Amino acid sequence: MLQQLAGWSFVEGEKIIERRYRFPDFAAALAFVNQVGALAESEGHHPDFSFGWGYVTLSLHTHSIGGLHENDFILAARIDALNASR
Amino acid sequence: MLQQLAGWSFVEGEKIIERRYRFPDFAAALAFVNQVGALAESEGHHPDFSFGWGYVTLSLHTHSIGGLHENDFILAARIDALNASR
Numbered sequence: 001m002l003q004q005l006a007g008w009s010f011v012e013g014e015k016i017i018e019r020r021y022r023f024p025d026f027a028a029a030l031a032f033v034n035q036v037g038a039l040a041e042s043e044g045h046h047p048d049f050s051f052g053w054g055y056v057t058l059s060l061h062t063h064s065i066g067g068l069h070e071n072d073f074i075l076a077a078r079i080d081a082l083n084a085s086r
Numbered sequence: 087m088l089q090q091l092a093g094w095s096f097v098e099g100e101k102i103i104e105r106r107y108r109f110p111d112f113a114a115a116l117a118f119v120n121q122v123g124a125l126a127e128s129e130g131h132h133p134d135f136s137f138g139w140g141y142v143t144l145s146l147h148t149h150s151i152g153g154l155h156e157n158d159f160i161l162a163a164r165i166d167a168l169n170a171s172r
Contacts, residue, residue: 026132030123037116046112048138 018059104145
């Protein structure tokens with residue numbers, strides 16, 4: 001499924017997928033964090049976020065199975081759709 | 087100055103200070119991220135954030151000098167004050 005998600009990469013050994021997005025400043029990065037946060041709450045599935053001035057890195061996995069589930073790839077695609085619409 | 091900031095630790099080799107805060111859920115963690123984000127914008131000095139369900143980890147350094155500046159410790163104290171008021 002990963003090959004359908006451009007920009008996401010599988011992190012060997014950690015059983016996660018992650019993607020880094022770039023932004024022109026801190027406010028734009030924080031706005032995207034909030035968009036993804038609202039989506040995560042509505043899906044009941046939450047990424048881990050790393051972000052700061054000009055960047056947001058999201059990592060996804062399914063805690064309950066200690067690895068990747070179809071839901072991770074679905075959420076990744078929805079996050080990309082949010083990103084495409086900004 | 088670090089000994090006046092309970093909970094913050096110096097990360098050897100990275101020249102940053104960091105602190106992890108715990109929360110009861112994702113929404114509470116995201117709310118704190120937004121509080122710290124608003125403070126960072128008003129100070130013109132921005133942490134790096136790592137957060138997800140139930141936690142926020144903040145790391146501080148001063149990019150322009152590649153290390154720690156008095157402003158990092160001031161911002162850390164202001165973030166702790168935000169945390170204490172929640």
